[in-house]
Amino acid sequence: MFTDTHMTDSFGEVRxxxxxxxxxxxxxxxxxxxxxxxGYNVRKTDHGFEVAQLPKNEIIGTIEE
Incomplete structure (x- = not known):
């Protein structure tokens, strides 16, 4: 299976x-x-998952559980 390799600024697409x-x-x-x-760091929090983009580990959004 191949993945889509386009860049996006939309957190909805990343989510x-x-x-x-x-x-x-x-x-x-x-x-x-x-x-x-x-290239994503996913960390569990009290409210769901915090998503950061690597390598800078900048938070780009959260996914509520």
Missing amino acids: SFLLRERDKVLSEAEWRFRMRGY
Whole structure:
């Protein structure tokens, strides 16, 4: 399977991508590990998941649980 390689400034598109990838894995840890490979750091918070773009680790949005 190939991924779409276009750049986006829309957090909505990033959120959709992250959630589609979450459906493909068995655990939250595996999902977070895979997302680091795509350049996103996903951290669990009290309200859901905080998403940061690597390598600068700048927060770009949150995904509510």
